[in-house]
Amino acid sequence: MTTPTRSGLQLRSTVKRDGLLELSLADVPIPDPKPDEVVVRIEASPINPSDLGLLFAGADMSTAKASGAPDRPVVTASIGPQMLRAAAGRVDQPMPVGNEGAGVVVSAGSSPAAQALLGKTVAVLGSAMYAQYRAIKALNCLVLPENTTPAEGASCFVNPLTAIGMVETMRREGHTALVHTAAASNLGQMLVKLCNAEGIGLVNVVRKPEQVALLNSIGARHVCNMSAPTFMDDLTNALVETGATLAFDAIGGGTQAGQILTCMERAASRGAKEYSRYGSTTHKQVYIYGGLDRGPTEFNRAFGMAWGIGGWLLTSFLQKVGPEAAQKLRERVAREIKTTFASTYTKEVSLAEALRLEEIAVYGKQATGEKYLINPNKGLH
Amino acid sequence: MTTPTRSGLQLRSTVKRDGLLELSLADVPIPDPKPDEVVVRIEASPINPSDLGLLFAGADMSTAKASGAPDRPVVTASIGPQMLRAAAGRVDQPMPVGNEGAGVVVSAGSSPAAQALLGKTVAVLGSAMYAQYRAIKALNCLVLPENTTPAEGASCFVNPLTAIGMVETMRREGHTALVHTAAASNLGQMLVKLCNAEGIGLVNVVRKPEQVALLNSIGARHVCNMSAPTFMDDLTNALVETGATLAFDAIGGGTQAGQILTCMERAASRGAKEYSRYGSTTHKQVYIYGGLDRGPTEFNRAFGMAWGIGGWLLTSFLQKVGPEAAQKLRERVAREIKTTFASTYTKEVSLAEALRLEEIAVYGKQATGEKYLINPNKGLH
Numbered sequence: 001m002t003t004p005t006r007s008g009l010q011l012r013s014t015v016k017r018d019g020l021l022e023l024s025l026a027d028v029p030i031p032d033p034k035p036d037e038v039v040v041r042i043e044a045s046p047i048n049p050s051d052l053g054l055l056f057a058g059a060d061m062s063t064a065k066a067s068g069a070p071d072r073p074v075v076t077a078s079i080g081p082q083m084l085r086a087a088a089g090r091v092d093q094p095m096p097v098g099n100e101g102a103g104v105v106v107s108a109g110s111s112p113a114a115q116a117l118l119g120k121t122v123a124v125l126g127s128a129m130y131a132q133y134r135a136i137k138a139l140n141c142l143v144l145p146e147n148t149t150p151a152e153g154a155s156c157f158v159n160p161l162t163a164i165g166m167v168e169t170m171r172r173e174g175h176t177a178l179v180h181t182a183a184a185s186n187l188g189q190m191l192v193k194l195c196n197a198e199g200i201g202l203v204n205v206v207r208k209p210e211q212v213a214l215l216n217s218i219g220a221r222h223v224c225n226m227s228a229p230t231f232m233d234d235l236t237n238a239l240v241e242t243g244a245t246l247a248f249d250a251i252g253g254g255t256q257a258g259q260i261l262t263c264m265e266r267a268a269s270r271g272a273k274e275y276s277r278y279g280s281t282t283h284k285q286v287y288i289y290g291g292l293d294r295g296p297t298e299f300n301r302a303f304g305m306a307w308g309i310g311g312w313l314l315t316s317f318l319q320k321v322g323p324e325a326a327q328k329l330r331e332r333v334a335r336e337i338k339t340t341f342a343s344t345y346t347k348e349v350s351l352a353e354a355l356r357l358e359e360i361a362v363y364g365k366q367a368t369g370e371k372y373l374i375n376p377n378k379g380l381h
Numbered sequence: 382m383t384t385p386t387r388s389g390l391q392l393r394s395t396v397k398r399d400g401l402l403e404l405s406l407a408d409v410p411i412p413d414p415k416p417d418e419v420v421v422r423i424e425a426s427p428i429n430p431s432d433l434g435l436l437f438a439g440a441d442m443s444t445a446k447a448s449g450a451p452d453r454p455v456v457t458a459s460i461g462p463q464m465l466r467a468a469a470g471r472v473d474q475p476m477p478v479g480n481e482g483a484g485v486v487v488s489a490g491s492s493p494a495a496q497a498l499l500g501k502t503v504a505v506l507g508s509a510m511y512a513q514y515r516a517i518k519a520l521n522c523l524v525l526p527e528n529t530t531p532a533e534g535a536s537c538f539v540n541p542l543t544a545i546g547m548v549e550t551m552r553r554e555g556h557t558a559l560v561h562t563a564a565a566s567n568l569g570q571m572l573v574k575l576c577n578a579e580g581i582g583l584v585n586v587v588r589k590p591e592q593v594a595l596l597n598s599i600g601a602r603h604v605c606n607m608s609a610p611t612f613m614d615d616l617t618n619a620l621v622e623t624g625a626t627l628a629f630d631a632i633g634g635g636t637q638a639g640q641i642l643t644c645m646e647r648a649a650s651r652g653a654k655e656y657s658r659y660g661s662t663t664h665k666q667v668y669i670y671g672g673l674d675r676g677p678t679e680f681n682r683a684f685g686m687a688w689g690i691g692g693w694l695l696t697s698f699l700q701k702v703g704p705e706a707a708q709k710l711r712e713r714v715a716r717e718i719k720t721t722f723a724s725t726y727t728k729e730v731s732l733a734e735a736l737r738l739e740e741i742a743v744y745g746k747q748a749t750g751e752k753y754l755i756n757p758n759k760g761l762h
Contacts, residue, residue, distance in 0.1 A: 053658055054658050082683070086683055089650070089657070090658075252682060253682075258677075269470070276470070277434055277435050277471075278694055278696070281697065288682070291682065295681075296639075296679050296680060296681045296682075297679070297680055297681075297682060298677050298678070298679045299677060299678055300676075300677045300678075301633060301634075301669070301672065301677075301678060301692075302463070302467055304692065305692035305693070305694040305697070306692060306694070306697065307691060307692045308689055308690070308691035308692070309689070309690050309691065310688060310689035310690065310691075311682075311685065311686035311687060311688045311689070312686070313659055313686040313687070315659070316662065316686070316687065
């Protein structure tokens with residue numbers, strides 16, 4: 001079975017040689033699926049922090065200008081020299097954007113696996129999800145349970161698998177409890193539910209009192225507010241209570257990774273009988289998995305010698321566990337997509353709406369509780 | 382066999398509750414050795430950077446004041462609030478200082494192992510080596526080859542085992558070449574000789590042109606000067622040539638750990654065909670093993686997601702390899718103490734001379750090429 005050649009819109013991000021970022025919508029032909037492929041009509045795709053790096057290419061979005069027609073908007077913005085250097089590998093290549101999404105299979109290749117998906121609502125991970133249609137291998141489709149909408153299934157991969165990956169990394173590296181920053185995010189809320197379900201101690205670090213209340217309301221036991229004057233003591237106490245020696249940090253820039261290590265060291269040294277000039281021998285680890293603050297990371301090493309800070313990337317984790325284990329994790333997410341791994345969104349926008357400057361100004365901030373969902377087919381059928 | 386009760390001088394560092402550091406010499410009885418112990422008359426003990434943390438306790442040595450008699454000097458200096466907090470565990474406890482040294486066994490306990498060492502020149506690792514006499518288990522003495530002086534054998538442990546530990550860590554963690562900062566130090570020169578002997582690529586990072594010349598003169602193949610305007614390109618080229626993805630950094634504070642990761646990422650991405658928004662998948666690691674710059678560490682994360690920065694401590698490495706392997710490493714050092722693992726010193730001082738303000742001002746800087754050796758028995762027999 002093939003689809004008649006039609007076209008669909010696809011959002012594209014291009015870094016021009018002169019240092020200008022251009023965001024636009026392109027009309028691209030809907031591909032004929034190969035035997036092992038299906039074509040998914042994408043009806044929901046989240047704007048994750050991990051999408052914004054590719055989308056904005058480090059451009060200064062306060063310089064953004066709008067042009068083009070209302071249904072074919074074009075946005076341009078300036079990229080600074082350092083960011084332009086980092087983006088050298090993608091200059092003048094229009095990049096499609098969007099890591100994950102969900103929709104309905106509208107055509108399928110000849111293989112039985114592909115045919116079996118026709119008409120099903122599936123979640124998909126890959127790239128180029130900010131598009132009306134996306135051809136993808138049947139193997140890479142996660143069939144959502146009956147009565148699950150694309151909006152409910154749009155975030156099956158990045159956040160849920162990251163939450164699971166944090167817990168699994170904790171176990172593999174010999175830690176017994178976790179710290180998480182920017183903990184009021186969709187991901188953070190999933191992690192609260194996941195850790196509660198699995199009996200794992202979790203210390204949630206947030207920036208605002210209302211986020212403390214939100215997390216307490218969904219069952220979080222340890223929530224520390226970075227803005228409170230007692231933060232370092234609060235965090236140290238929570239670390240003593242949970243025994244957490246591993247943190248996942250979404251912020252990246254600034255001093256909080258070092259503050260967490262400092263508090264972990266204080267917790268590890270509490271009750272130590274003898275002075276040790278090299279600090280505790282307990283290994284303390286922070287993984288930076290996001291970059292909500294793009295500024296430099298700074299720390300003063302007031303935490304002995306047994307410490308590490310490193311990058312953590314979901315795709316590297318999934319490669320480490322292997323395809324079979326990863327598939328089991330995905331199936332678990334599908335089963336619990338309305339409970340443990342449920343997401344909430346502030347707003348649903350079309351592709352054209354996603355390129356309005358006033359919307360960019362909101363979702364570009366990556367503020368907790370301002371999460372957008374793109375529906376590439378909104379208003380187009 | 383026992384020694385008649387006499388006393389010997391021991392250098393002590395005390396943090397007073399009011400935030401004052403006090404350095405002084407104490408008369409302590411020479412202990413009777415237990416059956417498995419010997420007493421070593423220490424004749425040479427280096428002032429390593431790793432000794433200065435315990436010695437100065439983070440005090441601001443520009444505030445140092447001298448008092449006491451010429452043969453019993455006392456030095457006091459102020460400790461800032463942050464450092465005082467870090468030193469809380471040692472307040473009002475006089476701490477003996479000195480990690481390693483060498484000397485002659487002057488008395489021995491009854492065990493055959495102890496008796497066998499009488500009159501031998503041995504190297505010892507432990508603490509409290511800035512002292513005329515030190516009782517220590519026979520097991521912990523490394524007998525030096527014939528015709529080796531205590532001065533030649535004074536640095537058998539910290540620097541040589543650190544150099545070996547770096548190479549061994551490289552192998553265990555799957556890297557094939559190394560980067561080393563502050564590379565013109567005694568340790569750095571050992572590492573040059575060790576890596577040449579074992580055919581390992583080594584990128585030496587220094588701060589001054591004369592250090593480039595020094596390292597080239599002993600056979601270093603890749604030396605990059607941080608002060609050169611072409612440093613980042615020089616380092617990247619050396620990383621491409623050697624394939625080094627692991628660095629050991631003696632400096633700690635500042636931006637160079639991040640610069641090394643940035644250059645490693647550029648080296649790993651050189652020739653990459655496809656743009657990867659998360660950077661290369663090559664794991665890049667920097668271990669901070671020293672703190673020549675006590676200021677904060679700062680980096681901008683312009684090196685993808687596959688990276689790590691962490692503390693590295695010799696004692697943790699030796700615990701990891703186990704006592705048998707560690708003993709073999711020590712015996713190798715003893716065999717090569719006049720060649721691969723030879724050290725050089727600027728000056729030999731007595732315990733009293735080590736507490737002169739003008740000497741503290743020199744060795745306290747930890748400048749490369751300003752290394753001191755303490756001879757606790759200098760001028761006392």
